[in-house]
Amino acid sequence: MTMLVDAYTIFWREIKRYKKSRSGILIRLIQPAIWIIVMGNTFASTRPLIQSVGFHGSYIEFMAPGVIMLTAIFTSIFGGVNTLWDRRYGFMNKALVSPVSRSSIALGKMLAISLISTLQSSLILGIALALGVHIANLFVIFPILLTVTIFSLGFSGISVIVAATSKSQETFWGVINFLGMPLFMLSPALFPLELLPSWLAFAARLNPVTYSVLLIRQMMTGTVQMLPVAIELSVICGFVIVMVALASYVFTREVNKPF
Amino acid sequence: MIIIAIYNRSITYFLLYAVETDNLSKVYSSGLKAVDEISIKVKNGEIFGFLGPNGAGKSTTIMILTTLLKPTSGNAFVAGFDVTTNAKAVRENIGYVQQDSTVDEYLTGRENLELQARVNHIPKNVRSKRVDEILEIIELSDRQHEAAVTYSGGMRKRLDIGGGLLNMPKVLFLDEPTLGLDIQTRYKIWEYIKKIHDEFGMSIFLTTHYMDEADKLCDNISIIDNGKIKITGSPKELKNALGNEIVVFEIDSSDKINTLVSNIKKLTTVKDVSIDGTMITVFTTSGDQLTPQIFQHANDLAIKIENISLTKPTLDDVFLSHTGRELREDDGKYDRKKVRERMRRIRA
Numbered sequence: 001m002t003m004l005v006d007a008y009t010i011f012w013r014e015i016k017r018y019k020k021s022r023s024g025i026l027i028r029l030i031q032p033a034i035w036i037i038v039m040g041n042t043f044a045s046t047r048p049l050i051q052s053v054g055f056h057g058s059y060i061e062f063m064a065p066g067v068i069m070l071t072a073i074f075t076s077i078f079g080g081v082n083t084l085w086d087r088r089y090g091f092m093n094k095a096l097v098s099p100v101s102r103s104s105i106a107l108g109k110m111l112a113i114s115l116i117s118t119l120q121s122s123l124i125l126g127i128a129l130a131l132g133v134h135i136a137n138l139f140v141i142f143p144i145l146l147t148v149t150i151f152s153l154g155f156s157g158i159s160v161i162v163a164a165t166s167k168s169q170e171t172f173w174g175v176i177n178f179l180g181m182p183l184f185m186l187s188p189a190l191f192p193l194e195l196l197p198s199w200l201a202f203a204a205r206l207n208p209v210t211y212s213v214l215l216i217r218q219m220m221t222g223t224v225q226m227l228p229v230a231i232e233l234s235v236i237c238g239f240v241i242v243m244v245a246l247a248s249y250v251f252t253r254e255v256n257k258p259f
Numbered sequence: 260m261i262i263i264a265i266y267n268r269s270i271t272y273f274l275l276y277a278v279e280t281d282n283l284s285k286v287y288s289s290g291l292k293a294v295d296e297i298s299i300k301v302k303n304g305e306i307f308g309f310l311g312p313n314g315a316g317k318s319t320t321i322m323i324l325t326t327l328l329k330p331t332s333g334n335a336f337v338a339g340f341d342v343t344t345n346a347k348a349v350r351e352n353i354g355y356v357q358q359d360s361t362v363d364e365y366l367t368g369r370e371n372l373e374l375q376a377r378v379n380h381i382p383k384n385v386r387s388k389r390v391d392e393i394l395e396i397i398e399l400s401d402r403q404h405e406a407a408v409t410y411s412g413g414m415r416k417r418l419d420i421g422g423g424l425l426n427m428p429k430v431l432f433l434d435e436p437t438l439g440l441d442i443q444t445r446y447k448i449w450e451y452i453k454k455i456h457d458e459f460g461m462s463i464f465l466t467t468h469y470m471d472e473a474d475k476l477c478d479n480i481s482i483i484d485n486g487k488i489k490i491t492g493s494p495k496e497l498k499n500a501l502g503n504e505i506v507v508f509e510i511d512s513s514d515k516i517n518t519l520v521s522n523i524k525k526l527t528t529v530k531d532v533s534i535d536g537t538m539i540t541v542f543t544t545s546g547d548q549l550t551p552q553i554f555q556h557a558n559d560l561a562i563k564i565e566n567i568s569l570t571k572p573t574l575d576d577v578f579l580s581h582t583g584r585e586l587r588e589d590d591g592k593y594d595r596k597k598v599r600e601r602m603r604r605i606r607a
């Protein structure tokens with residue numbers, strides 16, 4: 001219980017800071033917006049290919065879930081960087097000498113990143129809808145965003161782990177860029193898995209991003225089926241549980257060392 | 260749970276020492292021994308000063324005492340609890356104001372304090388009142404709703420100190436509370452420290468390398484250098500130990516300086532002598548008696564005294580006599596690596 005209250009305190013602080021540095025929000029939206037517009041039109045002619053694997057909409061509609069996930073991936077994987085600032089500029093020590101447990105600091109950060117990621121992704125969803133992307137019905141927006149929230153909670157764990165183990169910004173950004181793009185590309189975000197060479201498709205099957213993209217796509221096109229959704233949800237939730245546990249473990253271990 | 264709580268309470272109630280360390284050492288992974296077998300006792304309710312030059316190991320010691328670093332060996336107890344085995348209890352009983360400002364610039368002064376009140380588990384119903392009180396004490400009530408970016412260095416420091424008081428700690432750690440502040444602000448901060456000490460009655464453990472600060476504020480001090488405790492006592496005791504007076508004089512050449520000094524050392528009123536080039540400092544119980552004797556001895560050796568003056572010892576002199584550079588170079592243990600380490604720290 002105290003653990004959750006403490007996590008909420010850290011969450012509260014992160015969100016407050018986020019609100020005060022709002023200038024970044026729009027800038028971070030530009031990139032995914034460009035993706036939708038440029039990629040969506042460049043690859044419009046691949047429609048027959050995509051139709052051949054059973055997707056009936058336009059290419060933009062195919063990739064819209066991918067771009068929502070792109071936003072979620074990058075917002076959450078970058079989100080932990082302020083851990084480094086906190087360690088350098090003292091907030092971390094303030095929290096570490098208080099009765100708040102190390103795990104709740106990690107959890108609070110992850111919850112905040114996950115909310116921020118959901119907000120950013122909802123804006124992208126809005127842009128996609130404005131560009132004429134068709135969705136089955138408006139009520140799927142809520143479960144789509146919930147999927148983003150849950151996924152981001154797990155993915156932000158990567159960010160918190162990398163931030164807690166790196167001593168410098170350079171290391172952090174190096175590792176994060178090394179991880180982020182491949183995890184995005186190695187998923188059906190831009191192309192159907194069915195069209196990938198089998199070894200790539202296999203690798204993509206190991207990637208939690210894949211299951212989130214598939215789930216969101218199914219919800220958007222209204223092709224939700226019991227069994228696939230159950231599989232996707234359990235993979236995503238399993239991933240989140242593992243990441244929360246791993247992140248609190250690594251975070252606790254690392255912050256006890258001198259910075 | 261309740262029994263433990265009562266037990267913990269009774270420990271602190273009958274507490275004799277706010278801080279107690281026993282051969283405490285810290286070796287960093289670089290191999291540097293930043294804290295070297297220190298044993299200190301800080302009485303409950305006193306203001307204790309931890310004095311030392313840059314890189315002496317003050318912050319490292321504080322970080323061990325506040326549970327941020329694990330000691331390499333030795334024991335430390337804060338508010339009666341072991342910092343390694345009972346870290347949580349220690350954290351519930353301390354306030355810690357770091358050397359570098361930790362004010363969150365994006366947040367307002369009030370929000371900064373609210374955040375700290377939350378992490379310190381101050382119950383919701385008293386939180387806002389407590390924050391008001393602290394803002395009053397640190398005289399920031401009128402600017403509490405402005406973002407902390409707009410605060411001056413002194414205001415930030417006050418906010419930092421206020422943050423350390425929120426949970427009404429039994430032991431308050433202040434790491435260099437007036438570093439980098441101008442004289443007026445330093446005096447102001449000293450007043451706050453005195454005021455909160457009178458008002459809350461907590462023990463205060465402060466580090467500084469300003470002697471006047473220690474002299475003004477502290478009941479007892481320890482001087483630390485190269486990770487080792489050099490001497491402990493009240494400022495008055497330490498000054499008296501040097502003698503009541505100091506005679507400083509300069510001679511024309513350092514040729515026979517060693518003979519002169521060894522002759523002076525034999526005089527009954529002399530407590531200690533230190534040399535810096537052609538400048539000689541003599542600590543004595545009676546300057547009036549000593550001055551003519553110095554002239555006599557210099558005359559015998561045909562040494563000319565260029566100038567001479569008589570002063571009262573300050574803590575600066577205590578500090579010099581225990582950590583003086585000439586001492587360190589003479590004993591052959593002047594450690595280049597350590598000096599480089601220190602320079603690196605300052606630059607970083």
Ligand SMILES: Nc1ncnc2c1ncn2[C@@H]1O[C@H](COP(=O)(O)OP(=O)(O)OP(=O)(O)O)[C@@H](O)[C@H]1O
Pocket residue numbers: 258259287288289291293311312313314315316317318319320358468597600601604
């Ligand atoms: N994280 C670290 N890793 C390795 N060495 C360190 C680390 N932190 C401090 N040191 C070294 O330990 C020694 C003591 O440092 P410390 O910060 O405790 O000194 P200090 O007395 O607080 O000095 P100052 O007055 O400059 O704040 C220094 O030589 C410093 O270089």
Ligand SMILES: [Mg+2]
Pocket residue numbers: 317318319358434435
């Ligand atoms: Mg220091």
